[in-house]
Amino acid sequence: MEKKIISIINQKGGVGKTTTVINLAAGLSMKGKKILVIDLDPQGNATTGLGLSNTTNSDKTIYNVLNGNKKILEVIQPTKFANLNLITSNVDLSGLEVETAGDSRRAFKLKDELTSILNDSRASYDYILIDCPPSLSLLTIMALVASDALVVPLQTEFFALEGLTQLMKTIERIKSNLNPLLEIRGILLTMFDKRNKLSNQVELEARNYFKDKVYSTAVPRNVRLSEAPSHGIPVLLYDNKCPGSKAYFKFTDEFLEQDKQVESAA
Numbered sequence: 001m002e003k004k005i006i007s008i009i010n011q012k013g014g015v016g017k018t019t020t021v022i023n024l025a026a027g028l029s030m031k032g033k034k035i036l037v038i039d040l041d042p043q044g045n046a047t048t049g050l051g052l053s054n055t056t057n058s059d060k061t062i063y064n065v066l067n068g069n070k071k072i073l074e075v076i077q078p079t080k081f082a083n084l085n086l087i088t089s090n091v092d093l094s095g096l097e098v099e100t101a102g103d104s105r106r107a108f109k110l111k112d113e114l115t116s117i118l119n120d121s122r123a124s125y126d127y128i129l130i131d132c133p134p135s136l137s138l139l140t141i142m143a144l145v146a147s148d149a150l151v152v153p154l155q156t157e158f159f160a161l162e163g164l165t166q167l168m169k170t171i172e173r174i175k176s177n178l179n180p181l182l183e184i185r186g187i188l189l190t191m192f193d194k195r196n197k198l199s200n201q202v203e204l205e206a207r208n209y210f211k212d213k214v215y216s217t218a219v220p221r222n223v224r225l226s227e228a229p230s231h232g233i234p235v236l237l238y239d240n241k242c243p244g245s246k247a248y249f250k251f252t253d254e255f256l257e258q259d260k261q262v263e264s265a266a
């Protein structure tokens with residue numbers, strides 16, 4: 001089975017989800033893969049980080065799909081980067097949970113819409129990457145129901161692993177109720193500082209516990225990664241030689257290698 005719908009997920013904020021979505025999308029698209037990014041966070045950081053607007057005067061947003069106003073193919077927008085399309089988000093999305101309270105099938109809305117994309121020859125994506133909000137609310141449940149697999153960024157700091165317990169419980173619950181084939185594709189260590197004892201300790205614990213689910217790439221703390229979003233471009237294009245870029249190029253290769261292994265095993 002193809003595993004092409006991937007959510008980048010962690011209910012903690014500021015752990016590198018959006019940075020990972022933007023730069024994995026950039027890395028994959030630079031390798032010729034056709035990518036759709038879905039910004040599922042009302043903050044719209046993936047939207048602006050890829051050069052589009054997260055103001056509320058556009059109706060081409062994921063909000064308008066999830067509330068039933070638009071079909072998903074109507075809201076896909078090009079970015080200025082080849083092979084990379086985007087569905088934007090803005091603060092309107094924060095109202096969805098209350099507005100759809102009466103709809104008992106709402107958890108399946110994103111999955112149903114994505115199924116229609118996968119069956120449409122006008123939208124032949126190699127990967128659909130979903131940038132999740134920092135919560136375990138309806139939006140995250142929608143992403144978990146719609147996804148084939150998950151990438152979990154893990155900030156190498158104190159309490160990082162404690163935070164994962166709750167996420168793992170939620171994933172198990174979704175697997176037993178709504179999406180039995182959901183799997184964790186990998187855990188990506190972020191904001192790693194090799195001179196910091198704590199970073200090394202968190203890495204050790206994560207690798208001990210999650211074994212080969214932890215990518216061998218660890219993304220270092222690098223100020224270039226925090227500068228790039230204000231220019232609306234992935235760091236891979238902003239400064240392709242900085243340590244952050246090197247890490248995300250390596251991560252892209254590791255990500256693609258996972259599918260090669262699956263193909264050759266099949």
Ligand SMILES: Nc1ncnc2c1ncn2[C@@H]1O[C@H](COP(=O)(O)OP(=O)(O)O)[C@@H](O)[C@H]1O
Nearest residue numbers: 013014015016017018019191220221222225226
């Ligand atoms: N490896 C890194 N080094 C330095 N800054 C980073 C790194 N990864 C992310 N950042 C910055 O940290 C902040 C939070 O990252 P972000 O990707 O937005 O996290 P999330 O989406 O999980 O909330 C952003 O300002 C981002 O630019």
Ligand SMILES: [Mg+2]
Nearest residue numbers: 017018041045
């Ligand atoms: Mg984010």
